[in-house]
Amino acid sequence: MPKIVPEDKARQGHWGWHALRILLAGLLLAFIAWGAVEIYGEMIESPTSDQSVPQAPAPRQQPPQGG
Template identity: 65%
Template sequence: MVKIIPGNKARQGGWGRHGLRILIAALLLIFVAWGIAEIYGEMIDTNTPADQGQTPDS
């Protein structure tokens, strides 16, 4: 025979504070990784603009 379970007893618990802490920590880690990638990208950038005051030799 099939046991009937009411809907409010069959549900899982909510996310609560634990889930919120995980989401906030993940967001902070994303920002740190983005910042490191930006700094690294600026360090390896070899396409620096030439001096605007000089004219190229023709």
């Protein structure tokens, strides 16, 4: 005959400080990774001084029309 256990006693475990610490550590690691990617993205996005930026040609001036 199986043993009958009340519902409130049949749980495997409860949420405690250990689970909270694991969740907070994971969140902290995610923020650190996000920050590293942001810094890396800013470094590769900014132009260096060795690169020259092409400039648009100056607009041509029309000769004065007069007669």
